[in-house]
Amino acid sequence: MTKHHWKCQQQCCQLEHFYPMLKNTKELWVQTGSIGSLKDNRRFIPVHDIVSSIDPVVTGILPVVHALSRCDSTSSFFGIGKKSVFNLLRLKPSRFSNLVALTQDDVDSAVVAAREFVAALYDSKYKFKKCHNDLNLLRHQLAINKDKSLIKLPPCESVFKQHVLRAIWQSKVWVSANLANPNNGSPCAFGWKTAQHDKLEPSVSADIADDTDEIS
Missing domain, CATH: 1.10.274 (Enzyme I; Chain A, domain 2)
Known part of the structure; x- marks a missing residue:
C-alpha cells in the first residue's frame, strides 16, 4: 500500500465489472477455494491482471x-x-x-x-x-x-x-x-411473483398450460 495506490483482497463476485471503477486501487485480489481435509485449496486470483486482458x-x-x-x-x-x-x-x-x-x-x-x-x-x-x-x-x-x-x-x-x-x-x-x-x-415487475409466506417464485406467462389442466 502506498499513499495513492491500494492493494485490496476481497471475497466477492462480479469483481471484473467493478474493478475499473476503483480508480485508486492498483491491485485487487480475490480469495477462492477452501481448506480440505488433506490440502489447503485456498488461493488468491489477481483480478487486475484478468481485467487488463479482457476487452x-x-x-x-x-x-x-x-x-x-x-x-x-x-x-x-x-x-x-x-x-x-x-x-x-x-x-x-x-x-x-x-x-x-x-x-x-x-x-x-x-x-x-x-x-x-x-x-x-x-x-x-x-x-x-x-x-x-x-x-x-x-x-x-x-x-x-x-x-x-x-x-x-x-x-x-x-x-x-x-x-x-x-x-x-x-x-x-x-x-x-x-x-x-x-x-x-419490485422483483414482482420483473418475472417474479409472491408465493406463500411472502416468498418469491418465478412467474410464467399466460400461454403456458397450467399443471392442473387435464389432457383430453
Whole structure:
C-alpha cells in the first residue's frame, strides 16, 4: 500500500465489472477455494491482471451475461455452461455490447439484445441467422434440421421473456451495488411473483398450460 495506490483482497463476485471503477486501487485480489481435509485449496486470483486482458466491452456487460446464463436467482440453458458463454462473448464482444440494455429501463431493447445473444449460443455458426429474431422459429429449425432433443432446444419466446425480466432485475441489483439507495423496482415487475409466506417464485406467462389442466 502506498499513499495513492491500494492493494485490496476481497471475497466477492462480479469483481471484473467493478474493478475499473476503483480508480485508486492498483491491485485487487480475490480469495477462492477452501481448506480440505488433506490440502489447503485456498488461493488468491489477481483480478487486475484478468481485467487488463479482457476487452472493456466484456467487463461492462459481464454481470448481465452472468445473470442470463445462470446465477443464484436465474436458471441456466440446458447443456450450455459458463465456458461456452464466455467463449462466445470473448470471440466478438462488440457484437453483444447492446446487452448493457439489461441494466437500463428499456425492457424491449433488453429483450432484443438478450435474444441475439441466446440465439448465438444455440446457433454459434449462424446457419439459421434469419431466425435469430424469433426463438420459436429457431427452435423449429434446430429441431427439423439438427434433430436435437427438446431439452437441447432454446426456450420458447414466452418463457425466454420471463427469464430476461429476471435477468434484468438481477443485473440492476449488481450494477447498483455501489449506490447507497438504489431504485431497482419490485422483483414482482420483473418475472417474479409472491408465493406463500411472502416468498418469491418465478412467474410464467399466460400461454403456458397450467399443471392442473387435464389432457383430453
